[in-house]
Amino acid sequence: MSSIAGAGTGSSATSPSDVAPASPVRRTKLPLVARRLEVLRVEDLSASMRRVALGGPELAGFRSDGPTDHAKVWFPPDGRPDDAPLLPSEVDGAWVAPDGATCRDYSIRTFDPGAGEVVLDMAVHAHGPAGRWAAQARPGQQLGLLGPKTTKTPPMDRDRYVFAVDETGLPGLQSWLEQLPAGPRVRVLAEVGGTADEVPVPEHPGVEVTWLHRGTAEPGTTTLLPDAVRDALTELPDDATVWLWAAAEATVVRAIRGHVTRSGLDKRSCSMTGYWRLGVANFDHKSEDGQA
Numbered sequence: 001m002s003s004i005a006g007a008g009t010g011s012s013a014t015s016p017s018d019v020a021p022a023s024p025v026r027r028t029k030l031p032l033v034a035r036r037l038e039v040l041r042v043e044d045l046s047a048s049m050r051r052v053a054l055g056g057p058e059l060a061g062f063r064s065d066g067p068t069d070h071a072k073v074w075f076p077p078d079g080r081p082d083d084a085p086l087l088p089s090e091v092d093g094a095w096v097a098p099d100g101a102t103c104r105d106y107s108i109r110t111f112d113p114g115a116g117e118v119v120l121d122m123a124v125h126a127h128g129p130a131g132r133w134a135a136q137a138r139p140g141q142q143l144g145l146l147g148p149k150t151t152k153t154p155p156m157d158r159d160r161y162v163f164a165v166d167e168t169g170l171p172g173l174q175s176w177l178e179q180l181p182a183g184p185r186v187r188v189l190a191e192v193g194g195t196a197d198e199v200p201v202p203e204h205p206g207v208e209v210t211w212l213h214r215g216t217a218e219p220g221t222t223t224l225l226p227d228a229v230r231d232a233l234t235e236l237p238d239d240a241t242v243w244l245w246a247a248a249e250a251t252v253v254r255a256i257r258g259h260v261t262r263s264g265l266d267k268r269s270c271s272m273t274g275y276w277r278l279g280v281a282n283f284d285h286k287s288e289d290g291q292a
């Protein structure tokens with residue numbers, strides 16, 4: 001058994017938590033529940049992204065409101081996708097994982113209580129168990145879900161938004177665009193392999209989307225996204241209120257953070273997270289490396 005990074009019990013609070021004074025993001029803690037869910041549908045969104053809809057009786061009580069809410073997804077053993085996933089349990093107030101269990105973080109793309117469906121959009125790749133599971137996903141298989149632990153409402157009242165993502169940030173980006181009101185100008189910078197890896201982007205009256213194609217370069221190895229952010233920052237009017245959200249490979253996000261710092265944009269106008277790290281399995285996005 002091992003304890004789970006970032007998974008406190010969450011059992012004591014269901015009301016809005018204290019807001020850190022410096023953060024304009026409103027956070028509401030949710031009761032942490034481990035659920036065993038069934039794959040209801042699988043859909044190809046692009047050559048490298050699959051949509052997986054999950055449901056079942058254990059979805060009761062599920063909640064997710066914010067565009068970047070995420071949960072820990074629990075997978076069957078690597079190579080045995082039809083087995084049941086090993087799920088964590090709460091022991092003496094801490095969540096622990098059974099030996100051999102595999103979990104990774106995924107954004108909650110949508111939750112439809114009426115349809116009894118929670119949807120994840122999962123990047124397909126051969127380098128890790130979650131990417132391999134996504135490649136073969138089929139209705140009838142099972143996944144586990146722990147969380148979201150917190151639902152977060154970021155500021156929706158800014159003049160300008162800049163979103164910088166790779167494939168792993170595309171689900172959050174799509175949710176952002178669905179939730180943002182009309183009014184702000186929105187710059188989307190999205191790095192993918194090529195045209196076949198682009199996904200449909202929800203309509204928003206102020207959006208301008210730039211797809212950055214890395215071609216044959218490995219994900220997480222180019223400066224395409226940081227370079228594009230650097231250029232986008234120079235185009236922002238001095239008096240505009242801004243929100244910048246970046247979710248991509250960790251060293252790429254670090255480079256973005258460097259450009260943000262040099263631009264003088266206030267840290268409280270940004271949320272930047274390394275969603276994975278090249279060469280690291282089960283990267284902890286809450287580690288210093290994920291936030292640095």
Ligand SMILES: Cc1cc2nc3c(=O)[nH]c(=O)nc-3n(C[C@H](O)[C@H](O)[C@H](O)COP(=O)(O)OP(=O)(O)OC[C@H]3O[C@@H](n4cnc5c(N)ncnc54)[C@H](O)[C@@H]3O)c2cc1C
Pocket residue numbers: 070104105106107108120121122123124125127128129130131132167168169171172219274275276277278279280281282283285
């Ligand atoms: C808050 C949060 C939300 C996220 N939301 C999503 C989401 O909605 N959809 C999504 O697809 N991902 C999402 N991710 C990213 C996902 O958790 C990671 O990509 C995870 O590492 C995949 O697990 P794995 O088992 O495939 O690879 P791991 O076992 O973790 O890593 C094994 C190897 O695979 C490589 N690797 C990991 N991810 C990728 C990748 N995407 N492309 C290429 N190589 C990779 C690593 O370099 C590593 O060497 C999110 C991450 C966080 C922190």
